Amino acid sequence: MSAVTTARPRSRGRAALGWVGLIVGLLLVSLVGGLFVYGGYTQRALLDPDSAGPDGTRAVVRVLEQQGVRVIVARDRAAAERALAGGEATLALRDAPMLSDDALRELSSRARHVVLVEPRSRALDVLMNGSSLGGFADDAAVADCTLPAADNARTARVGELLVAGDGVTGCFPRDGEFGLLSLDADGRSVTALDGLSTLTNSTLPRDGNAALALGVLGQTDTLVWYVPAPTDADPGSAPPTLSDLTPPWVTPAIVLLLLSALTAAIWRGRRFGPLVTERLPVTVRATETTEGRARLYAAARDAPHALDELRRASRARLVRLLGLATRTSPPDIADAVADRLGTDRSRVRGILVDDLPRTDRDLVAAADRLRDLEESVRVAVRTEGTPR
Incomplete structure (x- = not known):
C-alpha cells in the first residue's frame, strides 16, 4: 500500500512539471516573437529614414x-x-x-x-x-x-x-x-x-x-x-477600422471560443496515471507470425521477401543455439555456423545471406537448405554437449 501511495505523488509531480515546462516554453516563444516583431530586427517601411535595409533611406x-x-x-x-x-x-x-x-x-x-x-x-x-x-x-x-x-x-x-x-x-x-x-x-x-x-x-x-x-x-x-x-487623418475623415465595422458580439464570441478550445485541450490532454500493460486474450507464437508473413510474400510471388523472412527467423534461432549476441550481423552468424560445422564459408553465407530466389521452386529449395543447415547446427551443438 505504501508503494502505491508513494508512486501516485511522484506521477502527479511529473505531470505538474510537464505543464510548467509547457507554459515556460510558450512564454519563451512569445518573448522571442515579440523581440522580432517589436525589437531592433523589425522590418521598417519603404523609404524609412531609420531603415538600413535595401529599401530604406x-x-x-x-x-x-x-x-x-x-x-x-x-x-x-x-x-x-x-x-x-x-x-x-x-x-x-x-x-x-x-x-x-x-x-x-x-x-x-x-x-x-x-x-x-x-x-x-x-x-x-x-x-x-x-x-x-x-x-x-x-x-x-x-x-x-x-x-x-x-x-x-x-x-x-x-x-x-x-x-x-x-x-x-x-x-x-x-x-x-x-x-x-x-x-x-x-x-x-x-x-x-x-x-x-x-x-x-x-x-x-x-x-x-x-x-x-x-x-x-x-x-x-x-x-x-x-x-x-x-x-x-483629420477628425471625422478617417476611414472606419476593422473594429468599427465588426459587430459588438464578435469579440466576446471569439474569447469564448478560445476559452472553450483551451478547456477542451486541458480536458482531453489529461493523464490519468501511468501507462499500464494489458494482457492479450491470445498468445501468438513468433514462428506463426513469421510463417504467416512468409506465406503472404509467397502468395504475392515475392520470393526474395519471403525468403528474407525465413532467413530472419532462422538466424534468430541459430544465434540462440550458438550463444551469440542478439545484435550479431548476418555475415558473422554465417561465419560462426561455418566454423561450428567445419564447412565452406561461402556456401553457408549463400544460404543465410546472399542467394536470391527467382521462382517459387528456388524459394522452396532455399527453405529446405535453411532447414537442413539449422538441423545440422542443432545436431552439432547437441553432440558436442554429450559426455564421452
Whole structure:
C-alpha cells in the first residue's frame, strides 16, 4: 500500500512539471516573437529614414548629416508641424493618403521647400498644378534642365516618370515625360521624384543619384522627414477600422471560443496515471507470425521477401543455439555456423545471406537448405554437449 501511495505523488509531480515546462516554453516563444516583431530586427517601411535595409533611406540621411544638414524624423503630423514651425526647413513628404487635400496644402505651406519622395497622382495634382504620374524609365536619363540639383547630377536613374502640369519645370526627359518635376512660387518650391529609384540605400550609389539626392534634400539647414501615421487623418475623415465595422458580439464570441478550445485541450490532454500493460486474450507464437508473413510474400510471388523472412527467423534461432549476441550481423552468424560445422564459408553465407530466389521452386529449395543447415547446427551443438 505504501508503494502505491508513494508512486501516485511522484506521477502527479511529473505531470505538474510537464505543464510548467509547457507554459515556460510558450512564454519563451512569445518573448522571442515579440523581440522580432517589436525589437531592433523589425522590418521598417519603404523609404524609412531609420531603415538600413535595401529599401530604406538611412544612407542618404547620414550623408546629409555629414554635410551639416540637421535631419528631423517626424513620425506623425503633429511632430512634423512642430519641426516646421520656423518655416525655413525642407519637408520630405511621403505619400499620405490619410491627409485631406486641405491638410496636405496646410502642411506643405509650413516648409520653404517640399520634396515629394513618393509622388502619387493626388499629391501631384494638389501641390503641382495638375501634374500626374507617367510611365517608367529603366536606364539612366540626362538632366537637360537648369535646375541646380539636377544639373549637378547630370545623369540619374529616375525610375517612375511624371507628367508636368502648368508652370512646372521638368528634368530628365523621356518621351515627353520627366523623372523630376519642380514648381517655384513665392520663394517656395515643390519638387517630385521617385525616391524608390534614387534615394534608397540600394539605389543611391547608381549614376548621379547621390548628387541629385543631396541637391534636392539639402537645400536648407534643416530637413524634416515626415513619416505619415494612420492617426494623422483629420477628425471625422478617417476611414472606419476593422473594429468599427465588426459587430459588438464578435469579440466576446471569439474569447469564448478560445476559452472553450483551451478547456477542451486541458480536458482531453489529461493523464490519468501511468501507462499500464494489458494482457492479450491470445498468445501468438513468433514462428506463426513469421510463417504467416512468409506465406503472404509467397502468395504475392515475392520470393526474395519471403525468403528474407525465413532467413530472419532462422538466424534468430541459430544465434540462440550458438550463444551469440542478439545484435550479431548476418555475415558473422554465417561465419560462426561455418566454423561450428567445419564447412565452406561461402556456401553457408549463400544460404543465410546472399542467394536470391527467382521462382517459387528456388524459394522452396532455399527453405529446405535453411532447414537442413539449422538441423545440422542443432545436431552439432547437441553432440558436442554429450559426455564421452
